[in-house]
Amino acid sequence: MSSPKKVFTKGNEAIAMAAINAGCRYYFGYPITPQNEIPEYMAEHLPATGGEFLQAESEIASINMLIGAAATGVRVMTSSSGPGISLMQEGFSYFAGNELPAVVVNISRQGPGLGGINATQGDYFQSVKGGGHGDYKLIVLAPHTGQELYDLTIKAFELAEKYRILTLILGDAILGQIKEPIVPWIPEKTAGDPDRDWLITGAKGREPRLIKSLFLADGEMEKHCWHLQEKYERIERDDVMLEEVDTADADLIVVAFGSVARIVKSAISQAREAGLKVGLVRPITLFPFPRKRLFELGGRTKHFLVAEMNTGQMVEDVKLSLPGDCQVEFYGRPGGSVPTPEDLYSIVSENCEKLQA
């Protein structure tokens, strides 16, 4: 914590600022709304750090430049939004197969297709279920405030290096565009270990090294897949993050992530004032998903409501996590429509009434 001073900043800029303070020195990206403040901030500020900003010809090029840079061991990042992230999925799969660390930010927009630029959570499946080919996972972080955008960006670089994995920050236009006071800070560690035995630096005085994902010999690829799976299981064991609000005595637990979780917080404090026992589980890591904790909570609380700004994606993971006797309702607003606290309060109170009846 180098400075307790607050700065008033847009979410996208908070991400970019945090990345530079976390030691990110190379950024490759392609313009797309609503995340353009990230490349713009990087273009302005990276040169002074001795690093480099490069505008690529496409998101396909961006993610592949990221592969080339990540292989050298420096902290690198790109950012985009839905359609651009779709183009990067090829590269995500190679990042997984190659086991390279990097950070990608998705300030998502509506879809399918060209969609629109308002806040939405339609990229949940794309983020946590793959999207690229093959058996793989990314770490997916879902911040819900400006400060959390900053903090989780720093965390994203640490996790990427810890596991040699691509870490995705999933936000939306509310988070990217809203201006909030945040407290910037600088982590102790701002670079990966230069002695890592896989870094591609030129084979000076050592055996040549290889970063690859092609395994043709009998059984080699299966072995690699199980090796990756073992890593994903370690991540699920050690690095789940979630926030709980008023779950201890809750008759109804709302599960929500990202910006909608913030609106849910207003709704449930209104509900508590009205005497309704409502709690919130906010997964901060979407992979690893907090399924163990949900299972525990499902032992006591039997009614859950999943609120998402899509037609129902995370709700599947909630259902898979809970004991079979729990009831799971869904409230969704796709296509850029954002529920108000009042919308959510009335859904929550309707569900509570159903419970009492």
Added chain:
Amino acid sequence: MKQVFKRPESMTSKPFHFCPGCHHGIVHRLVAEALDHFSLREKTIGVASVGCSVFLYDYFAVDVIESPHGRAAAVAAGTKRVLNDRIVFTYQGDGDLAAIGTAEVIHAANRGDNITIIFVNNSIYGMTGGQMAPTTLLGQRSTTSPYGRDCDRDGYPIKMTEMLAELEGPSLVSRVAVNTPGNVKKARKVIRQAFQMQVEGKGFSFVEVLSTCPTNWGMTPQAANDRIAEEMIPYFPLGTLKQKDVVDVL
């Protein structure tokens, strides 16, 4: 006794897997000789592409990153931006570079990224079993142009060297062949010049090498070699189309 010929230090001792009569082995050796010439082995990073040349890492004694299909120039650009005192090269076939990777190579060239690209053009997809490539000649039969490439349907064989030579960014753009001892010597010189451009920081260097694919052309090695002179060179003429000033090291 004086040793006059040996395996380049930049090559491993692993025997090539390439088919008899394929030119990849010759081109690999010329690249390794160029790296040796400037003592670059320990500071070189190769970017392998997708196709028969993916096994680059088995044959070059340098650090290698395997690239997704067509993206080698972007991967190399990323590596070079970080390690700008290292030598970064890609080695790509015609399907990889001139079809799926066209955007990446054009923009790397246009930015003048200080990397070297060895582009092996054998007018066919080799590893996947002989499908039509962007460089397949008119009338040439392949498994996906069984009646011959038809310009009305498939367009014309693409001339990457001529296209890239139009850009401001590159330092060297050249097409060579390795079908005769004389052409091998010329190719050796041009490939060396390409790496020299990078060593001197002059920017993007690109060498297209016309190559055989006897297996997928359905020819003997000798007939395939003859086809280079009879059919390939007339359409893809040899020569250096663009070269920035450089001291002749030969």
